[in-house]
Amino acid sequence: MHLQRLQLFSFKNHTEAHFAFCSQLNCITGPNGSGKTNVLDAVYYLANAKSYFNPADSQIMQHGSSFFSVHGWFADGDKEDEILATFTDKGKKTLKKNDKTYNRLADHIGMIQTVFITPYDISLVLEGSEERRRFMDFTLCQTNREYLEVLSTYKRILEHRNSFLKKMEGRNPDPDIMDSYDSRLVPAANRIFGWRQDFISEFQPWFQEYYGWLCQTTETVALDYESELITEAYSDILRRNLDRDRVLQRTSSGIHKDDLVFSLQGQPLKKFGSQGQIKSFVIALKLAQYRYFLEKTGHKPILLLDDIFEKIDALRAGKLMELVARDFFGQIIITDTHAERVKNHLKSLDTEQVFFELGG
Amino acid sequence: MQFTSAIVENAVDALSGFPGIGRRTALRLVMHLMNRPEAEVVRLADAVLKLKTELQLCSICGNVSDSGLCTVCANPMRNQKQICVVEDFSDQMAIEATSQYGGVYHVLGGLISPMDGVGPEELNISTLISRAAQEGTDEIIMAFSATVEGDTTMFYLARKLRDMPVKITCISRGISVGGEIEYADEITLGRSLANRTEYKV
Ligand SMILES: Nc1ncnc2c1ncn2[C@@H]1O[C@H](COP(=O)(O)OP(=O)(O)OP(=O)(O)O)[C@@H](O)[C@H]1O
Ligand SMILES: [Mg+2]
Ligand SMILES: [Zn+2]
Secondary structure, eight states: OOEEEEEEEEEEEEEEEEEEOOOSEEEEEEEESSSHHHHHHHHHHHHSSOOOOSSSSGGGOOOTSSSSEEEEEEEEEEEEEEEEEETTTSEEEEETTTTTOOOOOOTTSSSSSSEEEEEGGHHHHOHHHHHHHHHHHHEEEEEEEHHHHHHHHHHHHHHHHHHHHHHHHTTOOOHHHHHHHHHHHHHHHHHHHHHHHHHHHHEEEEHHHHHHHHOOOOOOOEEEOOOOTTTTTTTHHHTTTTHHHHHTTTTOOSGGOOEEEEEEEEEEEEHOHHHHHHHHHHHHHHHHHHHHHHHHSSOOEEEEOOHHHHHOHHHHHHHHHHHHHSOEEEEEEESOOHHHHHHHTTTOOSOOEEEOOOOO | OOOOOOOHHHHHHHHHHTTTTHHHHHHHHHHHHSSHHHHHHHHHHHHHHHHOOOOOOEEOOOEESSSSSEEEEOOTTTTEEEEEEEHHHHHHHHHHTTTTOEEEEEEEOOOGGGTBBBBBGGSSSSSHHHHHHEEEEEOEEEEEEEEHHHHHHHHHHHTTTTSSEEEEOOOOSOOOTTOOGSSSSSHHHHHHHOOOOOOOO
């Protein structure tokens, strides 16, 4: 699957823009603020019906405009699919595939996979556990339809359970209502837990392989899935924590507290990793995500590389491009401020290449 | 909106904010009412007022009624042994419209939803429990939308009715997840009623 054409209207700084991409390497260059990252975000938007950066669609709409649209034409062998996303200032968002409107945006998820590597990814390491859960959830949702369903069921029931605890204001909750929530929360949590466990064990070796390749090192890196459900049955945890939940007026345990612990040479990455090691770590995570999508769906995701040469030294950048050009990588869209620098990095690669220059 | 008459403005204010009605639509309704004969408008005002002054809830099932006893409970042909529990009277009407049901109803007046401030105390549950305990009641059918609220209420009621000698069933959840009973078509709803299963907790 690759994106042949992309058309933007009022998408952030792009009043009107049109790109004809090739199926292999595409480079977008231009000065700071010219809208390079925004183009990658638009591609991400087509795949995920939301921006990678902006939680609210209203932030994407060009200032002063009353709508925006992202229109993409995808090709997969002989098959062509047209995806159109539109949003108006009335808050109305629609997503169409081949002129047919989706009833639920969720039905679109999984059709097009993207792997987005951006300078913001270090938040995976630096920020709280929510970022890392989001990474796991995103990766799993793309390849497992049921995961998305069960996770949203879990979140809905959790929301009810929490408001119920809040409504009780610390008083003893009616056990029949608590059991009603817990009897549905527990099986949902167990399924998510199982999927996350399987995911990490499958994902880990790919991640380690890419980190080793990228850094040409034998340093050991690891991902450890941390969940209270590893050592105790969730139903028991809920029972044990009932008093605490009552006092806190929210559910203090469950898969919404899971984390993914990153380590380097057996030490916490966030504390002991150098800046370069942290950057390489997150790039390896994303490359493993690419591999995961490829293995699960049999399709090559679209790889979006934002400012990749800013972030890492020449050796690692060279290794990355070597890997990227090895035949299993499909369509790539890459951005850089310096046209000369990318051209240098890419000149030895024997792939189709198209360059776009954005104005200031 | 700038009005030259406070009377018109009040009427617009009163109508806007109804489900699906914004200020623009409210204004159109007001203009329409102004152009109708007075008798018709009085009839409308009277109909609206009666919803508050004369409408009663059936003392048995909690459904809307004019006399304190609804037409279903007052009908000797209905099977009093079967009680179908519903969220509100629009769901009751949806089930009635299937023509598949000959029993009586019980209207809760909502579903357990702490986000909306609705707990069991706010619902018509205690009379259901005494009805279930009454001799002659065979079956309690729970017919709720397939939502978190519906599922919570179902589990809760089944717990409260657990020790009573009645069979507790629920309509089959053929209605898709999140499906609301009042929007299900009659055939689908009739089928889920016929395919009801025993509900155990
Ligand atoms: N809703 C919006 N309306 C108009 N302009 C916007 C909107 N959102 C973002 N922008 C503008 O888009 C520009 C940033 O674009 P983008 O991040 O894609 O630039 P870039 O080319 O990637 O820059 P850099 O090289 O610094 O990474 C900023 O100037 C920002 O003000
Ligand atoms: Mg950028
Ligand atoms: Zn009645």
